[in-house]
Amino acid sequence: MELVMSMAIIxxxxxxxxxxLAYAAQRFAVEEDPRVEMVIDLLPGANCGACGFSGCAAAAEKICCGEVPVDSCIPGGKAVCDSICEVLGVAAVASEGRKVAEIHCLGSRDVAPDKFEYQGVHDCKAAMMYSGGFKACSYGCLGLGTCVEVCPFDALSMGANGLPQVDTEKCTGCGVCAKACPRGVIHIVSADRKAKYVPCNSHDRGKTVRQVCEVGCIACRACVRACPNEAITMEDNLAVINRDKCDDCGKCVEVCKRGIIKDVGKVLVVA
Amino acid sequence: MNLLALIFVAILANNIVLSQFLGICPYLGLSRKLETSVGMGLAVVFVMTMSAIVTWIIDLFLLQPFSLEYLRTIAFILIIAGLVQFVEMVLKKTNPALFRALGIYLPLITTNCTILGVAILNVQSQHNIVETIVYSIATGVGFTLAMVLMAGIRERLELATMSSYLKGAAVTLVSAGILSLAFMGFKGMVAL
Structure with a gap:
């Protein structure tokens, strides 16, 4: 009897x-947008978070609802944007093209000294908390490689000079490193930009820059005067080259007293 | 029994994770970030209370009359699994916002030992329905507390410099042990 009861009850x-459950499965069935799955398949799946969502799946959902534009995926670029447009049946939008990260600092240890010896946590953000960073220049790269660690695409590496280097092949311009850098040394720029740039991030006045770094921009304005296209402007004590106006003539390179106007891709050889 | 004492015991003195060592897997698996630990904690409070009520009712009206108490474990597992599935479906349809907040944790909770543990503890200690509800919520809060404390510690540990032998799982287990020791200080403050 007990056996029967126990079997009956369980x-x-x-x-x-x-x-x-069978009833609930029908009664509470939720119809999901089939396009979301398709868009998830199209997205790169790196879950880098450059779009501002926690992952590709979350972004796909928002793209399908129309809450964010179809070109929200930065690493995917134009190719992904176009295929998403196809799935959603919307007109293709003009994308800005591929972007890459650019390191705006040349101040390796030997040319830009430290103001004290830092022995704390090996992380740029942690170093920044300690008296604003150990580097004498308060704008330059700290070189602890936080950007290298956060890069979801393995595109950054620490060079022999203690500065990060961008592998432009692997870099998707997602901007995760730029957000992670506590000193804002990394800029996200168009991949087919003009080569000349000023690899300095310092907004200090010339005198201060001279004291803390051998390769910092001292805002002497020589390049501004030399540029035939008026592509260079002085923004808060730092020469900035407008890449749309620049035609790579190289006159600024000749006049730069500190020799720091460089061609992208040629700065990496500094040992 | 004094309900306040019951709450104190459930949250601090007999913390489900740190004193009774139930639910260690989510405790270690989901405590890497504060955000996820809070989400998991809330989901546990929700499911624990619900399943404790249902199992208590079924125990009283189905198992005890036929003196089938020895089937509690298997019956409770069945009930909890079915219930969580059901709640998941209902939530998805009726409250998508809550579903998104709890959604990923619900399937994890289905086979969580804390939930089954609390359901069994409730009937074993012969709680009435009010005590069952209070004890379940308090235990869930205690679980959340342990999760949040652990997540806070681990977020800091991530940044700390330490020997490579200690990194990762090792230092996590050591800190969990120290945290558990700290909670032993509450032992004996309330006699039940």
Missing amino acids: GGLGLFFAIV
């Missing part, structure tokens, strides 16, 4: 839940 409970 079996009955099982049956009861089976019926309830």
